[in-house]
Amino acid sequence: MARETTWHKSSYSGATNNCVEVAESSRGALVRDTQSRERGHLTFGAEEWTAFLHHVRAEAR
Structure with a gap:
């Protein structure tokens, strides 16, 4: 059974x-x-997404 994507x-x-x-x-x-x-x-793998979030959060400081 396909799971619905939650945006x-x-x-x-x-x-x-x-x-x-x-x-x-x-x-x-x-x-x-x-x-x-x-x-x-766009699709990002777990490692890519984690690296992106880390960079964005570092820039927001």
Whole structure:
């Protein structure tokens, strides 16, 4: 049975309509443009996604 993908808006998007949505799992993450959902998504493996989050959080400090 296929599991439904649960998307959430990025916390970095704030209250704007210019944002991305993320669906995370233990295998990595899917990322898509909120305004262009029909165009598909990018897929990142767990190691790639963890490295990306580490970099973003370090830059936010």
